[in-house]
Amino acid sequence: MGKMPTGYKINRQLIIAMRLGLNGHQPYTLAAIGKKFNLSRQRIQQLLEKEGIAVKKLADDQTFFSGPKLIKQSWFPIKSLVTLRKLIDTGKIKAVNISTDPRLKRYHVNRQEVTRFLNAWDELEGDPAGVKSIKKDKNYFSCPALVKQLWFPVKSLVTLNKLIKQGKIKAIDLSTNPEFKRYYIHKDEAIRYVAAVLKEI
Known part of the structure; x- marks a missing residue:
């Protein structure tokens, strides 16, 4: 393994916080963390595992995100409402429809489900729908x-x-x-x- 950049201890703590959703951070994907620190996804995973952190364990929170709010999060990989809606409709992401009009869809996604999806995204290397x-x-x-x-x-x-x-x-x-x-x-x-x-x- 190559040497970590200067300030490793500070970066390590921040990486852990970003991955686990601690200290006010939202849970980030491995790729997003790697991009921020100019490290590979695999290197981030190695660092987390070295610290005894299971990569697939994320903070459990009951917060709900609306569809528009979710795609605006810098850490969430889907940036299109059409794509998000399709993933929900095909069961790739579980969501609650709070619309009172049966003709309309106003999906809200639980944070726990979001973290599950982020793990799936990591496993499929950016292919959440399993297309590849x-x-x-x-x-x-x-x-x-x-x-x-x-x-x-x-x-x-x-x-x-x-x-x-x-x-x-x-x-x-x-x-x-x-x-x-x-x-x-x-x-x-x-x-x-x-x-x-x-x-x-």
Whole structure:
């Protein structure tokens, strides 16, 4: 390991406070702390573990953040309300809807849930929705790839998208633009659909 910069003891205490949400600090991700001190995420993790601090342990607080307030926090990695809303809608972040109008969503996120999400963000290296892992998973098919499979009965992307919207085939939407859908379908779900079609014949 290389030498720590001058003022290590002060920096070490601040790093601990930032990670655990102590002394008025909000809990920071490892990457955010590393950026502040010009150190790698791995180095920050090593320092915390050396001090006997479990990296995944964060302060437990019952404070709630509204969506707009949460994305304004310097330590929170999501800066788009659209992205935050999508993560909530897909269950990646648990939130409470306090809106009295069923047509509107006013999400509030518990601080404990925020810290859980920050840990997940660290583990996925900035990929909270699991997009990279799903794309690399050979058990998932994109729609274009699925319709090309000889064993899959649907050969039209339009038809496949329609079936997904109707709920007849479960899929994960990995699109970043709400106007466009990039569905990924697990192989087991595709096989389940094929079996259902065969029963109807």
